[in-house]
Amino acid sequence: MESQTKQRGYFVEFLRKSYLEPLGLKVPFRQNLLGFLDFSIWILWIHLSFGLSIEVQVLLLCQNKHSRDFYVIMEKQSSFRSPTMEKQQSFRGGVMEKQKSFRGLMEKQKSFRIAMERQISFGGERKRSKDSPGKRGDSPLHLAARAGNMGKVKEIFQKFENINNGIKDLLSNKNQEGETPLYVAAENGHASIVGEFLKHSDVDTASIAANNGFDPFHVAVKQGHIDVLKELLRFFPNLVMTTDSTNSTALHTAAAQGHIDVVNLLLDTDSNLAKIAKNNGKTVLHTAARMGHLEAVKSLLNKDPNIGSWTDRKGQTALHMAVKGQNVEIVRELIKPDPSVLGLEDNKGNTALHIAIKKGRTQIVQCLLTAEGIDVNATNSAGETPLDIAEKLETPEIAAILREVGAIHSKDHGKPHSAAKQLKQTVSDIKHDVQSQLQQSRQTGFRVRKIAKKVKKLHIEGLNNAINSATVVAVLIATVAFAAIFTVPGQYVEEKEEGASLGQAHIAKSAAFIIFFLFDSFALFISLAVVVVQTSVVVIEQKAKKQLMFVINKLMWSACLFISISFISLTYIVVGSQERWLAIYATVIGGTIMLTTIGSMCYCVIRHRLEDKRMRNIRKNSTLSRSFSMSMASDPEMYSERYKRMYAV
Incomplete structure (x- = not known):
């Protein structure tokens, strides 16, 4: 981007110094860079190609919007009209014939300019018509x-002045927002x-009021149009x-x-306005x-201090209203006329200091x-x-300020409180404590639910991963079991013999091969069933x-056990x-590992089932579901029992 900007700057400097300044054109290109480029390129191209005069060039290039705007800026300079025209005289001798040949082109450009003006006019009218009913x-x-x-x-009024109530009807006419022409004029000042x-x-x-409830007078007040208000009044x-x-x-x-200014105008018109209160009693x-x-x-306050x-x-x-804000000067102004206002209490007995x-x-x-x-x-x-x-x-900052001026607690107050006030105070304290505890409980419950949601998501992801892994393992076992039956040791019968058929394994009648064949078949078809x-x-x-995961896992255990037995039985033939x-040795090693692994998994499954059963009994014996959910949220042991980091299925 920087290189493009530099190249554009070099090009502009070249045009200005090499071509335009010798013609006496002082170009304010920094004000209108796009117009300057269009203007310069058009002049350079037309002058070098056809040798047209500056007047013809300007006429042609002003069909372009940016160049036309730029030409308006240049035309204001005196250097554009006199010195430029004088220097152009030297070019006219050699190009007069070319200028004559372009008279037809001039006529076409004139008609084109008229068409462009009509188009611009049409665009303006179209834009205005878009605003009109709108x-x-x-x-x-x-x-x-x-x-x-x-x-x-006035033009519109003249058309309706001879019609009975014509102008009045015009002024009463509302748009879709319920605004009359008077309202619109007042709103816009x-x-x-x-x-x-x-x-x-x-x-x-x-x-007449608009849909928003404001009439022309009120909307002028809201916008602060003092001149409009004076006209209305x-x-x-x-x-x-x-x-x-x-x-x-x-x-x-x-x-x-x-x-x-509006406040002063209205008070000068009728000072009784300050005494009118709204429906809620606020003045x-x-x-x-x-x-x-x-x-x-x-x-x-100057109109009526009372x-x-x-x-x-x-x-x-x-x-009371002022102390809710942050303007100290307003508080001082309200106290000046009558300091006794400091002791006035609202319906709850609060003074301005309490608020x-x-x-x-x-x-x-x-x-x-x-x-x-x-009274502190x-x-x-x-x-x-x-x-x-x-x-x-x-x-604490406000409490420290109050203590400095001798403020005390209600319990240290010399005046004994009535039983009703003490009871009300007790109820207020209890209410405050209960609300605080409920808020803490809600926050704790929200955090627990958030954690439970994350744990549940991890739990589901773990199940999905286990199921996908079981599928891959099942395919691998099926592949191994299928290939094993065709790679038995001892080769096969290749020539016809008594008591044997072609392609039969030489070890087909041995007990070890029969065991291998049976358990290999079990492993193959169990794996295929899982798939x-x-x-x-x-x-x-x-x-x-x-x-589903429980069933698949048990099938995969069986397939792994059967493929292990097949391997061990085949070792008796091979060795x-x-x-x-x-x-x-292979039997002892393989049997120990497989039996220990499957036994451990069975123990984990049984333990998980017992714990899950215990949790169901607790939920069943719980009388209130809400109290149970709260105990779940507050008892970490029970929560950890429900969502284990690892368990067997």
């Missing part, structure tokens, strides 16, 4: 209002368009008192958004304090403790002092897969009667 279902008046196009608005609409509207039209001052379904006024919206001061808008809080003591349905004041400690607001706690008249040992309905809450929530089962049966359930001790 996804929102906007009418032409909606589009004009959204774009702030006053000329288009086009005050002049709003004023024009209001000349033809009544208060009902101006109050100039025509219909009563809009300031409109409310939504939650009884929220426009002042609530302005305070929530922090638009201080505008509650909203501004909770959202942390200091200037809005100051403006509201609203600081107003409470909502939870019994909380604006100070601040519960939220962990250290700076606000310090601010409250510096105020005069603060006030108790709530649960009998908790601020220090009790700080220690219960494990906030048939493995290639025919598909098992999904884990329990069924274990049962002969003179070296019979070698065959006996």
Whole structure:
């Protein structure tokens, strides 16, 4: 990528220094590199090929968009028009004949340019038509209002001014989102368009709400368009008192958004707005304090300092709301008009100090403790002092601050608590402990289930590997058993003899060969049976897969035992009667190894079966499945019995 960039830079420098600068063209190629390349290549190619003048070159190359944009930049330079044209005079003498021959080409280029302009115009119209009813279902008046196009608005009004209620119907028309043209203009802050609409509207039209519940006045407040609000209030001052379904006024919206200019405008229009509460009892001061808008809080308190003591349905004041946030200055402003607000309690008996400690607001706690008249040992309905809450929530920094100002626990309080408060405190402590234990139990159960899921996955993978390995071993045993019958020692009968047939083994009548033949056949057909089962049966359930593995393993044990007997019996023929001790040695070694291995595996299988039976009895005797599952999660011995690292099937 770097090499390509360097090559492009060298090419640009070559064109600029070798060709364009001698013509007097000062090219701002750093501003429009793509246009510069197109522009330079076109000039170079046309000039060298046909010797056309700079005017013809420009006309031809401007069919390209990047070159056309670049030409606009170059045309602003004086060096492009005068010095360049003068230097071009030297080229004209030799190329006049070529220019005449290209007049036809000029006419074609002119028609091509017209076609291109029409195409661009068509593309623009098509783009505009895509916007017109569009996804929102906007009418032409909606589009004009959204774009702030006053000329288009007046043009539409002129078409409907002679129709009875025509303009009013246009202004009442909604798009798919329930927005009127007035709503669209107010939302986008086009005050002049709003004023024009209001000349033809009544208060009902101006109050039409969209699907989101906002009317033009409220949406202008939300967006903070002060000029639009002034226009609306100039025509219909009563809009300031409109409310939504939650009884929220426009002042609530302005305070929530922090638009201080809008807040001041609405308060100047009607100061009683500050006293209107929503359905939940919260005033505008509650909203501004909770959202942390200091200037809005100051403006509201300047209009009516008494609203600081107003409470909502939870019994909380604006100070209760402010301490939930992190703006210390708002807390100070709320305390200034009436410090007694510090002692006001909500429905649960919590003061602002209790709430601040519960939220962990250290700076606000310090601010409250510096105020005069603060009771650092006030108790709530649960009998908790601020220090009790700080220690219960494990906030040592706040607890240390409280101790420095003399805070104490409720049990050390001089005033004896009533029996009801003590009982409530006890219930609260028990509830807290139970919730903590339940949370720990849920976390432990989640971890146990996660571990069990991983162990189960490993268990299934182990079963699958064992089954696949059994298939491979079965194929190997079948191959060995099949080949062994055709490679017996002593060769075969090649000539017809009495008492023997052609192809018969010379040792066919010996007892050792008969034993070899029988057990080799058993090993062959048992292995083939395992292969048939493995290639025919598909098992999904884990329990069924274990049962299948149990059967296959026992068959494979038998096949291994039979192929071992076949080998030992064949050794008695191979070594002969003179070296019979070698065959006996092979019998002892092979028998010891095979019997010990199979015996150990049988012991493991029997032990696993007994343990599994014991687990089933425990589950059967358990009366509550939930208590059993909890004991399983908490008893590591039982858990380890259920999922062994290794067991025999």
